[in-house]
Amino acid sequence: MTSVATPGLENAPTTHARLLAWVREMAELTTPDRVVWVDGSDEEWERLTQQLVDAGTFRRLDAKPNSFWCASDPRDVARVEDRTYICSVDEADAGPTNNWMDPAEMKSVMTELYRGCMRGRTMYVIPFCMGPVEAENPMFGVELTDSEYVVVSMRVMARIGSYVLDAMGEDRPFVPAMHSLGAPLDPGQADVPWPCSDTKYIVQFPEERMIWSYGSGYGGNALLGKKCYSLRIASVMARDEGWLAEHMLILKLTSPQQKVYYVAAAFPSACGKTNLAMLEPTIPGWKVETLGDDIAWMRFGEDGRLYALNPEFGLFGVAPGTGWDTNPNAMRTIEKGNSVFTNVALTDDGDIWWEGMTDDAPAHLTDWKGRDWTPESDEPSSHPNSRFCTPITQCPILAPEYDDPKGVPISAILFGGRRKTTIPLVSEARDWNHGVFMGATLSSETTAAATGAVGVVRRDPFAMLPFIGYNAGDYFSHWVDTGKQHDSTKLPRIFYVNWFRRDEDGGFLWPGFGENSRVLKWVVERLEGTAAAVETPVGHVPTVDSLDVSGLDMTPEQVEQALAVKPEEWREEVPQITEWFEKFGDKLPSTMWDELEILKSRLA
Numbered sequence: 272m273t274s275v276a277t278p279g280l281e282n283a284p285t286t287h288a289r290l291l292a293w294v295r296e297m298a299e300l301t302t303p304d305r306v307v308w309v310d311g312s313d314e315e316w317e318r319l320t321q322q323l324v325d326a327g328t329f330r331r332l333d334a335k336p337n338s339f340w341c342a343s344d345p346r347d348v349a350r351v352e353d354r355t356y357i358c359s360v361d362e363a364d365a366g367p368t369n370n371w372m373d374p375a376e377m378k379s380v381m382t383e384l385y386r387g388c389m390r391g392r393t394m395y396v397i398p399f400c401m402g403p404v405e406a407e408n409p410m411f412g413v414e415l416t417d418s419e420y421v422v423v424s425m426r427v428m429a430r431i432g433s434y435v436l437d438a439m440g441e442d443r444p445f446v447p448a449m450h451s452l453g454a455p456l457d458p459g460q461a462d463v464p465w466p467c468s469d470t471k472y473i474v475q476f477p478e479e480r481m482i483w484s485y486g487s488g489y490g491g492n493a494l495l496g497k498k499c500y501s502l503r504i505a506s507v508m509a510r511d512e513g514w515l516a517e518h519m520l521i522l523k524l525t526s527p528q529q530k531v532y533y534v535a536a537a538f539p540s541a542c543g544k545t546n547l548a549m550l551e552p553t554i555p556g557w558k559v560e561t562l563g564d565d566i567a568w569m570r571f572g573e574d575g576r577l578y579a580l581n582p583e584f585g586l587f588g589v590a591p592g593t594g595w596d597t598n599p600n601a602m603r604t605i606e607k608g609n610s611v612f613t614n615v616a617l618t619d620d621g622d623i624w625w626e627g628m629t630d631d632a633p634a635h636l637t638d639w640k641g642r643d644w645t646p647e648s649d650e651p652s653s654h655p656n657s658r659f660c661t662p663i664t665q666c667p668i669l670a671p672e673y674d675d676p677k678g679v680p681i682s683a684i685l686f687g688g689r690r691k692t693t694i695p696l697v698s699e700a701r702d703w704n705h706g707v708f709m710g711a712t713l714s715s716e717t718t719a720a721a722t723g724a725v726g727v728v729r730r731d732p733f734a735m736l737p738f739i740g741y742n743a744g745d746y747f748s749h750w751v752d753t754g755k756q757h758d759s760t761k762l763p764r765i766f767y768v769n770w771f772r773r774d775e776d777g778g779f780l781w782p783g784f785g786e787n788s789r790v791l792k793w794v795v796e797r798l799e800g801t802a803a804a805v806e807t808p809v810g811h812v813p814t815v816d817s818l819d820v821s822g823l824d825m826t827p828e829q830v831e832q833a834l835a836v837k838p839e840e841w842r843e844e845v846p847q848i849t850e851w852f853e854k855f856g857d858k859l860p861s862t863m864w865d866e867l868e869i870l871k872s873r874l875a
């Protein structure tokens with residue numbers, strides 16, 4: 272241990288004893304050149320973004336105010352699920368869907384990785400709060416990081432800085448979230464634009480409510496308030512305290528009669544949450560406003576209804592496919608600037624571009640790997656998991672109640688995935704337990720949001736497969752119990768949607784995007800008791816007449832295909848669901864086996 276004081280370690284702007292002790296311990300372990308307490312100010316943003324420009328990590332955009340282009344190391348572009356661990360004390364608590372290592376063993380492995388890992392760099396202390404600081408029990412965290420990119424991105428994605436640190440007082444609880452790129456610099460050693468390590472660990476210690484991340488600078492691995500805290504750690508808190516932490520968007524829907532409904536929806540990564548959250552309805556009189564696009568924390572109110580809150584403060588959205596035709600509100604949000612664009616292409620006039628932004632590609636671009644690109648190039652200009660990082664307050668359709676600590680009462684929950692076959696455009700669960708079954712058996716094709724093969728169908732329960740911080744069987748029980756413990760007439764109704772079904776030629780059967788408002792309309796009419804449905808083996812599906820397809824360029828046969836429940840396709844699902852459920856042994860709530868029996872008998 273060095274006797275020379277690390278600059279910034281003394282005279283910290285807080286008297287929070289546990290925080291001070293932890294920062295000191297981690298600084299002594301990782302030996303940064305200095306410690307900087309992040310205040311969240313504009314001056315700090317200016318300084319850090321300029322530093323990133325000078326380091327060659329950022330390019331300042333000419334065409335958008337206060338915005339930056341950034342390219343990562345091509346080996347560090349997505350969440351690394353195979354390097355993500357739930358280190359519960361008991362292995363059984365991590366369950367069959369998570370990687371596990373004994374917490375003491377993991378700590379000793381990572382302590383050796385962390386030893387000296389910030390040499391030549393700055394350790395930033397980022398006080399943050401997930402959800403409003405004004406909440407009754409504000410959900411504090413503190414991230415330590417040696418990445419300026421992380422500091423800048425956290426300022427967009429979460430509430431951070433001095434006012435959060437002040438609100439933490441001298442003893443409020445917080446989640447310690449430790450992050451390092453794992454790329455120390457020796458004296459005189461030149462830095463690279465995107466430092467990271469080949470060794471990566473994304474680790475949650477659920478009992479301690481603590482996060483340790485190493486080796487990656489990519490959003491979902493490094494912005495620890497997001498998936499690590501707000502889903503993996505928060506799901507454990509939610510289990511213990513009787514609430515729900517979910518991978519869900521939150522939207523406000525106003526009908527032509529000016530009735531307001533709040534809807535939450537869980538789709539796996541890169542399966543349409545941001546798009547639905549910002550939807551521009553194509554049917555007259557309907558209005559959508561945004562509350563959240565990725566994460567919902569849901570607690571029961573005194574009136575017995577389930578209230579949802581978005582703990583985040585920014586959007587970390589999939590860039591490709593986001594365009595004026597598909598998601599104009601996202602385009603309007605980023606036009607205002609104050610954004611970081613990672614792994615997209617750069618235009619010759621200092622703007623950004625990606626596949627799907629406009630119908631025609633520019634004649635020349637610099638691609639995400641820094642190479643010349645033309646429409647004739649073999650590879651796409653942007654990585655399929657390239658992202659925009661933008662303040663949610665810039666969203667032109669942000670609902671005014673987005674930061675109400677109380678949240679908004681949810682009327683309907685949608686589950687959905689990306690399936691070429693089998694899953695109809697929309698179906699409604701018969702009751703809560705059937706809805707839990709839909710969530711527990713949710714399946715989707717894998718996407719570029721995680722490393723590994725793309726397009727492989729896998730079970731992604733509640734769109735939470737990579738994010739449940741404990742045994743998924745216990746998580747299903749938590750959902751079943753939630754239904755049992757609350758007034759069933761006040762619970763949200765549950766629906767299952769699929770925007771991604773294909774026809775024989777491989778084209779999408781349903782136009783999607785703004786046209787999804789037609790499905791939301793049917794959902795509301797179900798809540799109101801006015802829309803007709805046919806009962807199928809998998810739930811209530813719209814009659815061809817009850818779904819508003821007026822003005823849509825679809826034949827009645829195409830609508831029928833989109834809504835079809837084909838018993839032969841579902842019979843193929845049954846053994847897959849059986850195999851999936853068997854993984855959980857006696858942790859699987861028996862109601863799930865009951866639901867599977869109901870499905871089987873209805874298919875027979």
Ligand SMILES: Nc1nc2c(ncn2[C@@H]2O[C@H](COP(=O)(O)OP(=O)(O)OP(=O)(O)O)[C@@H](O)[C@H]2O)c(=O)[nH]1
Binds near residue numbers: 543545592783
């Ligand atoms: N065909 C079709 N594609 C869609 C639809 N909605 C979204 N997409 C595409 O799916 C991709 C991912 O959409 P997002 O809305 O960013 O997905 P997300 O669930 O927010 O993703 P994460 O941020 O990874 O959690 C984009 O390329 C979209 O253009 C739809 O209704 N139909």
Ligand SMILES: O=C([O-])CC(=O)C(=O)O
Binds near residue numbers: 539
């Ligand atoms: O976490 C991330 O990196 C981005 C995201 O929203 C997801 O993958 O679901």
Ligand SMILES: [Mn+2]
Binds near residue numbers: 518539540541565
């Ligand atoms: Mn997500």
